[in-house]
Amino acid sequence: MAERIFTINLRKATLNAPRWKKSKRSVAIVREFLKRHMKADEIKIGSSITEKIWESGNQNPPNKIRIKVVETEEGEGEEKKKVIKAELLGVVLPEELKEEKKEEKSKEEIKTEKKKVEEKKENIKK
Numbered sequence: 001m002a003e004r005i006f007t008i009n010l011r012k013a014t015l016n017a018p019r020w021k022k023s024k025r026s027v028a029i030v031r032e033f034l035k036r037h038m039k040a041d042e043i044k045i046g047s048s049i050t051e052k053i054w055e056s057g058n059q060n061p062p063n064k065i066r067i068k069v070v071e072t073e074e075g076e077g078e079e080k081k082k083v084i085k086a087e088l089l090g091v092v093l094p095e096e097l098k099e100e101k102k103e104e105k106s107k108e109e110i111k112t113e114k115k116k117v118e119e120k121k122e123n124i125k126k
Helices: 011-015 020-039 045-056 094-125
Strands: 001-008 040-043 064-074 082-088
Touching: 001 020, 011 020, 011 045, 020 040, 020 064, 020 082, 040 064, 045 064, 045 082
Parallel strands: 040 082
Antiparallel strands: 001 064, 064 082
């Protein structure tokens, strides 16, 4: 699983687009950029990217956007696909949240085990 950070210049692409299509064109540019640079079969653009582009409406997208890209493989055997997931830089991906919750659970389990060991020691002393 590889992670990369890109800064995509959207200004050049939106200069040639009509005023009423600029944000739509910007989303397409992000997809094309990722396809070219990551050489992937499937690209999933997170909602944070589209929200940022459409934040100021259709006619005024941001000039540049920084994104974090995570590369994964899905499927088994010959059916493996290279899948790219992109989110705004600083936004936590859902997989990372799941991993953090697992770590928190393991910390809680450790605490409960320590309490059980201490209780057993106290019972032995009595």
